[in-house]
Amino acid sequence: xxxxxxxxxxxxxxxxxAALAGDGHLQASLRGTTDALxxxxxxxxxxxxxxxxxxxAARALRTDAIARLPELLEQVADGxxxxxGHVFFAADAEEARxxxxxxxxxxxxxxxxxxxxxxxxxxxxxxxxxxxxxxxVETDLGEWAQQxxxxxxxxxxxxxxxxxxxxxxxxxxxxxxxxxxxxxxxxAFARATLRERFLNADVGITGVNLAVAETxxxxxxxxEGNGRLTAGAPPVHVAVxxxxxxxxxxxxxxxxxxxxxxxxxxxxxxxxxxxLTGPRRPGERDGPExxxxxxxxxxxxxxxxxxxxxxxxxxxxxxxxxxxxxYRQIGGxxxxxxxxxxxxxxxxxxxxxxxxEAAELSHASSLCGACWDACPVGxxxxxxxxxxxxDGAARDHGGxxxxxRAWARAWSRPRAYARTGAPAGAPVPDALVxxxxxAWTAGRELPRRSGATFRERWRxxxxxxx
Amino acid sequence: VRVGLFVTCLADLVVPETGVxxxxxxxxxxxxxxxxxxxxxxxQPAFNxxxxxxxxxxxxxxxxxxxxxxxxxxxxxxxxxTTMIRTFAAGLVGDDDEDLRLVxxxxxxxxxxxxxxxxxxxxxxxDARPVAYHDSCHMLRELRLxxxxxxxxxxxxxxxxADWDAERCCGFGxxxxxxxxxxxxxxxxxxxxxxxxxxxxxGADPSCLMHLRGRLRRLGSGVEVRHLAELLEEGTxx
Numbered sequence: 001x002x003x004x005x006x007x008x009x010x011x012x013x014x015x016x017x018a019a020l021a022g023d024g025h026l027q028a029s030l031r032g033t034t035d036a037l038x039x040x041x042x043x044x045x046x047x048x049x050x051x052x053x054x055x056x057a058a059r060a061l062r063t064d065a066i067a068r069l070p071e072l073l074e075q076v077a078d079g080x081x082x083x084x085g086h087v088f089f090a091a092d093a094e095e096a097r098x099x100x101x102x103x104x105x106x107x108x109x110x111x112x113x114x115x116x117x118x119x120x121x122x123x124x125x126x127x128x129x130x131x132x133x134x135x136x137v138e139t140d141l142g143e144w145a146q147q148x149x150x151x152x153x154x155x156x157x158x159x160x161x162x163x164x165x166x167x168x169x170x171x172x173x174x175x176x177x178x179x180x181x182x183x184x185x186x187x188a189f190a191r192a193t194l195r196e197r198f199l200n201a202d203v204g205i206t207g208v209n210l211a212v213a214e215t216x217x218x219x220x221x222x223x224e225g226n227g228r229l230t231a232g233a234p235p236v237h238v239a240v241x242x243x244x245x246x247x248x249x250x251x252x253x254x255x256x257x258x259x260x261x262x263x264x265x266x267x268x269x270x271x272x273x274x275x276l277t278g279p280r281r282p283g284e285r286d287g288p289e290x291x292x293x294x295x296x297x298x299x300x301x302x303x304x305x306x307x308x309x310x311x312x313x314x315x316x317x318x319x320x321x322x323x324x325x326x327y328r329q330i331g332g333x334x335x336x337x338x339x340x341x342x343x344x345x346x347x348x349x350x351x352x353x354x355x356x357e358a359a360e361l362s363h364a365s366s367l368c369g370a371c372w373d374a375c376p377v378g379x380x381x382x383x384x385x386x387x388x389x390x391d392g393a394a395r396d397h398g399g400x401x402x403x404x405r406a407w408a409r410a411w412s413r414p415r416a417y418a419r420t421g422a423p424a425g426a427p428v429p430d431a432l433v434x435x436x437x438x439a440w441t442a443g444r445e446l447p448r449r450s451g452a453t454f455r456e457r458w459r460x461x462x463x464x465x466x
Numbered sequence: 467v468r469v470g471l472f473v474t475c476l477a478d479l480v481v482p483e484t485g486v487x488x489x490x491x492x493x494x495x496x497x498x499x500x501x502x503x504x505x506x507x508x509x510q511p512a513f514n515x516x517x518x519x520x521x522x523x524x525x526x527x528x529x530x531x532x533x534x535x536x537x538x539x540x541x542x543x544x545x546x547x548t549t550m551i552r553t554f555a556a557g558l559v560g561d562d563d564e565d566l567r568l569v570x571x572x573x574x575x576x577x578x579x580x581x582x583x584x585x586x587x588x589x590x591x592x593d594a595r596p597v598a599y600h601d602s603c604h605m606l607r608e609l610r611l612x613x614x615x616x617x618x619x620x621x622x623x624x625x626x627x628a629d630w631d632a633e634r635c636c637g638f639g640x641x642x643x644x645x646x647x648x649x650x651x652x653x654x655x656x657x658x659x660x661x662x663x664x665x666x667x668x669g670a671d672p673s674c675l676m677h678l679r680g681r682l683r684r685l686g687s688g689v690e691v692r693h694l695a696e697l698l699e700e701g702t703x704x
Binding site for chain 2 (some may be wrong): 012013016017020027044098101251325326328329330362363364365366367368369370372383386388389390391392393400401404405407408409411412413414417419439440442443444445446447450451452453454456457458459462463464
């Protein structure tokens with residue numbers, strides 16, 4: 001089992017090393033699960049008539065929604081309130097946490113059920129609720145396993161996607177399971193255990209996949225049905241939403257759900273698509289007595305105002321993680337925080353602008369562009385990673401900038417440039433590429449040039465056929 | 467066609483045999499080849515690291531030298547450097563930069579150029595081993611050149627293209643290769659898992675090849691690693 005290191009106080013290189021140091025189980029697990037998800041993504045997208053056209057349309061409508069975000073959020077809030085719900089705009093993680101904790105306290109809540117929500121991980125909601133003595137249970141199977149194992153989610157969509165069957169038996173064994181490696185037996189155990197929690201919960205907390213502005217409705221998708229029970233069974237439903245998750249109309253939501261389902265879980269439509277407009281109305285038999293929507297900013301306004309605004313177009317399907325060759329090697333935990341993979345590497349320096357260690361995450365990529373190819377809303381993630389690196393470089397007035405300056409001075413003069421070429425047969429000198437060039441030799445032979453440089457041969461007339 | 471060779475820094479200073487092969491292949495396809503000597507590098511290493519001013523300085527130097535040659539077309543033996551100038555350079559020097567407009571509009575990666583202007587270039591490959599072609603990322607996803615390099619190889623007759631994990635990133639990634647060396651190497655190993663042991667590894671980007679060759683040598687593997695231009699040159703010798 002690979003150790004999980006925190007973001008603060010460590011480097012990406014150290015965290016990657018920890019992930020790579022295992023016996024290869026992590027990588028084998030990641031290979032199997034991400035390949036399966038990526039394959040299902042390709043197959044289900046291919047069912048559509050014009051996947052590329054729909055992707056372009058989705059990109060345009062997300063860009064438009066983000067451009068109109070303040071207006072659309074106001075419309076969402078008006079709609080939710082008109083339907084009898086309550087809306088709170090949280091400027092940061094603390095405001096969001098305190099608001100949710102306050103709601104729970106006012107209801108005297110002792111037991112809370114949650115369906116999987118990355119934004120509640122981002123704002124670190126569970127520790128705050130637990131500190132208030134509340135019993136919080138995650139009800140997404142994978143997320144529950146992570147909670148029982150004391151691990152954060154390792155993937156946006158499949159929080160426990162790195163876990164093997166053996167891991168599952170071990171984790172569920174801790175809460176009384178003894179049915180062996182059968183997936184059916186484990187599922188039946190989880191169902192029986194969690195069902196009782198749903199029925200006894202005082203508050204249910206969900207995320208929000210999309211808020212539809214034209215009706216003030218919240219769309220929560222899940223593939224296990226736990227989202228519906230979390231939102232509908234307890235007397236209070238608290239929906240926590242990143243402030244960018246807005247669609248103007250149901251027609252737009254329809255397209256986004258079609259792409260989200262395919263790109264994320266690799267299904268034509270998520271098994272449970274819950275469209276929630278307000279709490280239970282008089283005469284209705286189910287649904288919560290109270291509905292609260294918490295809209296979380298927590299740095300998103302900063303992104304909206306900057307050069308990486310398109311990062312807000314993300315609908316959190318996780319497809320970029322499955323396609324990423326870096327994620328495939330190190331998994332989600334090596335990124336050090338809630339969001340991993342290419343989108344996590346883009347968001348980290350933007351959302352965690354007060355955490356120095358987050359800045360280097362824009363380097364957690366070979367810039368291969370597989371993420372961009374996989375993204376159902378066409379976010380040029382590799383370009384946003386380059387932007388993140390430029391943002392980081394702009395704050396560097398020391399060592400690395402000095403090296404690049406020296407490089408630029410030499411390489412903008414052909415003669416000085418030509419001298420950086422290695423003598424025949426000898427290793428290329430470190431000056432050719434800035435430090436830590438020696439790092440190249442960690443696992444690779446240094447390149448050696450045989451004979452003169454190309455330009456020297458050209459000058460001697462040795463290049464072309466006679 | 468009067469072709470200006472944009473040799474790129476690696477094919478100039480590290481693997482000159484790739485530059486030489488490129489020039490000869492272009493010559494054998496019937497073109498006049500010129501080499502604008504004022505060129506250095508496209509600036510990608512610094513751009514990729516986030517140091518855009520420094521990248522721009524080097525990029526301008528190369529654009530100026532290439533533009534001054536007034537060639538009908540420019541050809542590079544590297545999909546990545548071609549992408550830097552065609553796709554990313556406008557963000558550094560502005561899309562109204564005269565040198566950029568002149569060069570970017572007529573710059574091609576080698577196999578891309580041969581697809582349109584390869585004429586009757588044909589030859590034979592004496593070696594019966596399969597060729598495992600590696601799709602480099604910029605070339606595949608930015609320039610969308612998937613068939614062109616394979617078609618160029620087919621100019622050498624009925625060679626066998628190996629079925630392997632051709633489109634997976636090799637893990638080089640520019641500064642990534644030295645910033646995150648262990649990860650970069652792990653990605654090379656992932657790529658190489660599916661390489662048939664009897665194949666010749668071939669690509670159209672000297673940087674990926676330098677990385678994969680370095681890894682294979684360190685592992686003690688004797689697998690031959692060749693640039694596309696070199697295989698074409700060998701197979702078309704007069």
